[in-house]
Amino acid sequence: MYVVTGATGHTGSVVAKTLLKQGTKVRVIGRSAERLTSLAAEGAEPFAADLTDPAAVTKALVGAKGAYIMMPPDLASPDFRGFQNRVADAIAAAVKAAGLTHVVTLSSVGADKTEGTGPVMGLHYLEQQLNAIDGLNALHLRAGYFMENTLGQIGVIQKMGMAVGPLRPDLKLPMIATQDIGEAAANALLIQDFRQKQARELLGQRDISMSEVAQIIGKAIGRPDLPYVQAPNEQVRPALIQLGMSPNMADLILEMSAALNSGHMRALEPRSAQNTTPTSYETFVSEEFVPLYGGTSAAA
Numbered sequence: 001m002y003v004v005t006g007a008t009g010h011t012g013s014v015v016a017k018t019l020l021k022q023g024t025k026v027r028v029i030g031r032s033a034e035r036l037t038s039l040a041a042e043g044a045e046p047f048a049a050d051l052t053d054p055a056a057v058t059k060a061l062v063g064a065k066g067a068y069i070m071m072p073p074d075l076a077s078p079d080f081r082g083f084q085n086r087v088a089d090a091i092a093a094a095v096k097a098a099g100l101t102h103v104v105t106l107s108s109v110g111a112d113k114t115e116g117t118g119p120v121m122g123l124h125y126l127e128q129q130l131n132a133i134d135g136l137n138a139l140h141l142r143a144g145y146f147m148e149n150t151l152g153q154i155g156v157i158q159k160m161g162m163a164v165g166p167l168r169p170d171l172k173l174p175m176i177a178t179q180d181i182g183e184a185a186a187n188a189l190l191i192q193d194f195r196q197k198q199a200r201e202l203l204g205q206r207d208i209s210m211s212e213v214a215q216i217i218g219k220a221i222g223r224p225d226l227p228y229v230q231a232p233n234e235q236v237r238p239a240l241i242q243l244g245m246s247p248n249m250a251d252l253i254l255e256m257s258a259a260l261n262s263g264h265m266r267a268l269e270p271r272s273a274q275n276t277t278p279t280s281y282e283t284f285v286s287e288e289f290v291p292l293y294g295g296t297s298a299a300a
């Protein structure tokens with residue numbers, strides 16, 4: 001039996017479904033049993049637990065052959081790093097108490113750094129807490145920038161006729177679809193080809209800049225000249241807060257963006273067959289972005 005945290009989320013849902021397709025038993029974790037019913041209908045065992053509660057997480061992990069560990073983002077938290085540390089501490093205590101032998105964690109490019117990377121510092125902390133557990137085999141999947149982050153551009157394009165963000169237009173980033181992360185994590189759990197403590201990067205299909213993102217989106221939505229404009233922090237910060245982030249989280253996102261722009265936060269592995277994943281940004285845009293863009297357009 002495998003345990004999947006964040007099972008209703010982007011990556012966890014893919015991990016759970018991929019494992020279920022292989023005929024394995026899967027216990028899926030989320031805060032609400034109700035939100036887990038569709039996975040239960042596919043054969044998973046639903047288990048409601050808050051990842052800040054070490055006793056509940058221990059119960060969830062007992063008897064598992066391995067677990068997919070993801071740090072939930074509580075974007076409205078007034079102390080985001082404090083929340084992340086509470087989750088990491090609870091998970092590490094539970095992994096230890098349950099005697100788990102294998103975990104695959106969702107980490108990020110930049111999790112090697114101890115400071116200056118915003119929310120990614122929480123993933124560094126999670127890696128460290130798990131690395132301190134004797135006898136545990138832990139694989140930290142350091143994923144690139146999620147393609148799903150660019151779905152936030154839908155409203156911006158509709159309002160302003162351009163894509164806007166804090167990243168440099170020419171900065172090439174390893175962008176990855178969360179589908180690819182979920183599949184890679186499920187395969188790692190099934191194969192268990194990792195020993196002791198390891199980090200592996202997942203870099204998507206290719207590196208791509210925000211200018212290219214705007215070009216690809218523009219072509220797909222019939223606005224071939226769609227530009228991308230880098231906005232200053234004074235404009236991005238209130239926009240992030242308006243989207244529901246706490247001021248603390250908005251500051252951490254800006255810190256991470258600066259770390260990406262400066263190269264402080266970057267992939268360390270050369271691109272290879274192992275760290276390259278199949279979904280191109282063009283495929284993501286036609287399968288995920290365009291349907292949502294069309295939907296909100298029609299509703300507007």
Ligand SMILES: NC(=O)c1ccc[n+]([C@@H]2O[C@H](COP(=O)([O-])OP(=O)(O)OC[C@H]3O[C@@H](n4cnc5c(N)ncnc54)[C@H](OP(=O)(O)O)[C@@H]3O)[C@@H](O)[C@H]2O)c1
Nearest residue numbers: 006007008009010011030031035050051071072108145146
């Ligand atoms: N965005 C990026 O570019 C990027 C890059 C690398 C790494 N990451 C990392 O990716 C992670 C997010 O992964 P994701 O996108 O797969 O997640 P997601 O779609 O945001 O889903 C979060 C999941 O966590 C569950 N959850 C939320 N709070 C919880 C709590 N207190 N206790 C238990 N479960 C809780 C949610 O389920 P319920 O609501 O049903 O409880 C949901 O299933 C973050 O750690 C982020 O740092 C992001």
